[in-house]
Amino acid sequence: MEASTAAAAREGLHRLSEFHRRQYGSRWSDLQAALVRPVSHVARLNRAGNIDRSRSRLLDAYPDAERVHELGDNVEAYRLPADPDATTPVPRDFAPPPRCEVTGLLDYYLMDPSSILAALALNVQPGDTVLDLCAAPGGKALILAEQLDGRGHIQANERASGRQSRLQRVMIDYLPERIRHKGVRVTGLDGTRARALGKEQYSKILVDAPCSSDRHVLMDLDELAVWSPTRIRANSKRQIQLLWAAAQALKPGGTVVYSTCALSDMENDDVVRTIIKRSGGTLSVDSTCPSWFAEPTECGFIALPDRSGFGPLYFARLVKSPGNSFRFDSSDSSDSDDSDQAEAKEDVADD
Numbered sequence: 001m002e003a004s005t006a007a008a009a010r011e012g013l014h015r016l017s018e019f020h021r022r023q024y025g026s027r028w029s030d031l032q033a034a035l036v037r038p039v040s041h042v043a044r045l046n047r048a049g050n051i052d053r054s055r056s057r058l059l060d061a062y063p064d065a066e067r068v069h070e071l072g073d074n075v076e077a078y079r080l081p082a083d084p085d086a087t088t089p090v091p092r093d094f095a096p097p098p099r100c101e102v103t104g105l106l107d108y109y110l111m112d113p114s115s116i117l118a119a120l121a122l123n124v125q126p127g128d129t130v131l132d133l134c135a136a137p138g139g140k141a142l143i144l145a146e147q148l149d150g151r152g153h154i155q156a157n158e159r160a161s162g163r164q165s166r167l168q169r170v171m172i173d174y175l176p177e178r179i180r181h182k183g184v185r186v187t188g189l190d191g192t193r194a195r196a197l198g199k200e201q202y203s204k205i206l207v208d209a210p211c212s213s214d215r216h217v218l219m220d221l222d223e224l225a226v227w228s229p230t231r232i233r234a235n236s237k238r239q240i241q242l243l244w245a246a247a248q249a250l251k252p253g254g255t256v257v258y259s260t261c262a263l264s265d266m267e268n269d270d271v272v273r274t275i276i277k278r279s280g281g282t283l284s285v286d287s288t289c290p291s292w293f294a295e296p297t298e299c300g301f302i303a304l305p306d307r308s309g310f311g312p313l314y315f316a317r318l319v320k321s322p323g324n325s326f327r328f329d330s331s332d333s334s335d336s337d338d339s340d341q342a343e344a345k346e347d348v349a350d351d
C-alpha cells in the first residue's frame with residue numbers, strides 16, 4: 001500500500017472519529033473497537049423449506065450451535081460458534097448453506113440478529129400487501145415473505161441491476177416456486193419516485209435504506225481516505241426521499257419500518273423526525289415492537305456492537321393514521337436526479 005493512501009486513510013479516520021465522537025462522546029472509542037471486530041451472524045433457518053431437515057443438517061455440521069430464543073417462536077435462528085482466527089468483519093469462513101435434496105431450497109440464511117429485529121418490527125401478517133423498497137440481497141425480504149405464509153403479496157424492489165439479479169437468485173434459492181409465482185414480485189424501481197410506487201398501495205413497507213455503512217468504511221482504507229461528513233448529508237437527503245415516497249405509497253392504517261446500518265442521528269432519528277413533520281401528523285412513531293438488545297432512541301431503536309455484540313442497525317416503526325391520507329408530492333422527489341448526483345458509494349452491507 002502506498003504511504004500516501006495510508007496517510008490519507010489516517011486523516012479520514014480522524015475526521016470520521018471526530019464526527020461520531022460528537023454524538024457518542026466517550027463511548028466512541030469502545031464503539032470503534034467493536035466495529036472492526038468480526039460480525040456475529042446467526043443462521044436463520046428457512047421456514048419456507050423443510051425446517052426439520054434443515055435443523056438437523058445444521059446441528060450435525062455445528063453441534064455447538066445455540067438457538068436464539070429471544071427472536072420469538074416464529075424465527076428459528078442459531079448462534080454459530082465464533083471463529084477465533086477470523087480476520088474479516090464478515091464470517092466468510094462458514095461453509096455456504098446446504099441445499100435440501102428434496103425441496104432444492106437452501107437451509108438457512110446467515111444474518112445479523114438486529115436485521116431480523118428490523119424485519120419483525122414490520123409485523124407482517126398473512127393477507128398483507130408488502131413492499132420491501134430496498135431489498136437486495138434479500139435477507140429481510142425472505143422473513144417478510146415467510147410471514148405472509150402463502151397469503152398476500154410482497155414486492156421486493158431493488159434499483160441496482162446487479163443487486164437485483166442477486167435478489168432474484170436469493171428468492172429462487174429460498175422460496176418454493178408456488179410461493180414465488182403467486183406472492184412474490186421482484187422489481188427495479190427507483191424507490192425515491194413516489195409516482196412509480198403508486199398511491200396508498202401497500203399495507204406494510206420496509207425501507208431498509210442505503211446508508212453510510214460505517215463498519216465497512218472503517219475496514220476499507222480507500223473509503224476512509226475520502227470520508228467526509230458530506231457523505232452523511234448526501235445519504236440523509238436520499239433517505240428522506242425514500243421514506244417520503246414510502247409514506248405516500250402506504251395505505252391509511254398501514255405501517256412502515258425505516259432502518260439503516262448507519263451510526264449517525266442524521267441518517268436515523270433525524271430522517272424519521274423530518275418525515276413525521278412533513279406528514280403533518282398523519283404518521284406517528286409506534287415503539288411497541290420487540291427490541292431485545294437494541295437500545296431505545298427518540299424515534300426507534302439502535303443495536304450497537306460495543307454493548308450487544310450485534311449491529312450497528314437502527315430501526316423505527318411508523319404508522320399512518322386510518323382514514324387519513326396526504327396528497328401526492330407534485331415534485332416527485334428525484335425528478336431533479338439530485339439523489340443520483342449526491343449518491344454516496346452504493347451500500348455494500350449485506351443485510
Ligand SMILES: C[S@@+](CC[C@H](N)C(=O)[O-])C[C@H]1O[C@@H](n2cnc3c(N)ncnc32)[C@H](O)[C@@H]1O
Pocket residue numbers: 115133134135136137138139140141157158159160163189190191192208209210211346347349350351
Ligand atoms: C441496506 S441495502 C438493503 C439490504 C436488504 N434490505 C437486505 O436485508 O438484504 C440498501 C439497498 O438499497 C438499494 N438502493 C439504493 N438506492 C435505491 C433506490 N433509489 N431505490 C431502490 N433501491 C435503492 C441499494 O442498491 C442496496 O441494495
